[in-house]
Amino acid sequence: xxxxxxxLEGTAISALVVGGGRVAERKVRALIxxxxxxxxxxxxxxxxxxxxxxxxxxxxxxxxxxATEHISGVTLVIAATDDPAVNALVRADARAAGRLxxxxxxxxxxxxxxxxVHQCGEIVVAVSAGGVPRAAARxxxxxxxxxxxxxxxxIGDLAELRRxxxxxxxxxxxxxxxxxxxxxDFCERVESGELAAGIExxx
Numbered sequence: 215x216x217x218x219x220x221x222l223e224g225t226a227i228s229a230l231v232v233g234g235g236r237v238a239e240r241k242v243r244a245l246i247x248x249x250x251x252x253x254x255x256x257x258x259x260x261x262x263x264x265x266x267x268x269x270x271x272x273x274x275x276x277x278x279x280x281a282t283e284h285i286s287g288v289t290l291v292i293a294a295t296d297d298p299a300v301n302a303l304v305r306a307d308a309r310a311a312g313r314l315x316x317x318x319x320x321x322x323x324x325x326x327x328x329x330x331v332h333q334c335g336e337i338v339v340a341v342s343a344g345g346v347p348r349a350a351a352r353x354x355x356x357x358x359x360x361x362x363x364x365x366x367x368x369i370g371d372l373a374e375l376r377r378x379x380x381x382x383x384x385x386x387x388x389x390x391x392x393x394x395x396x397x398x399d400f401c402e403r404v405e406s407g408e409l410a411a412g413i414e415x416x417x
Contacts, residue, residue: 224248232280233294234259282307291315330354335366368404391416
């Protein structure tokens with residue numbers, strides 16, 4: 215797969231997840247946490263998915279076998295059944311309808327994959343590792359040990375500074391501040407705690 219990474223606004227996603235088992239549950243949970251509207255279609259649905267539906271109005275369950283009409287109105291499709299033939303049918307229907315599709319048992323045949331994700335505040339780090347998800351998870355975990363609450367706080371402060379300066383009509387000051395605060399030593403200053411004092415000088 216030739217990778218073109220993007221970050222989608224979760225609340226803009228309407229997703230169809232075909233399948234009701236453990237893999238589908240992981241996909242559903244991640245989509246719901248992002249704020250997406252999710253429709254699960256499967257004859258049998260796990261207790262975990264039912265529990266999510268009981269506490270979220272973003273999840274709808276249809277206990278039926280997949281049919282082509284289920285794709286109508288969604289932006290993303292995930293084929294997550296344990297039947298390769300059904301997954302292949304979902305993929306073909308999604309492609310015909312112009313929808314992006316993820317095929318869990320054959321990711322190279324779909325349009326996108328779900329990377330290993332580390333989120334800390336407004337920072338989102340996604341890792342793909344050539345179709346080896348466990349390796350991606352290990353790399354993500356290594357990154358997470360460094361990109362921690364210090365970085366979340368720094369990014370939050372920088373974003374607030376940018377908003378406030380631009381709201382005051384002082385875009386040039388933000389440009390100067392960004393050049394001073396986001397130099398080659400940015401990570402060192404975050405980790406040492408020096409950046410917070412530097413941001414304060416520009417408020």
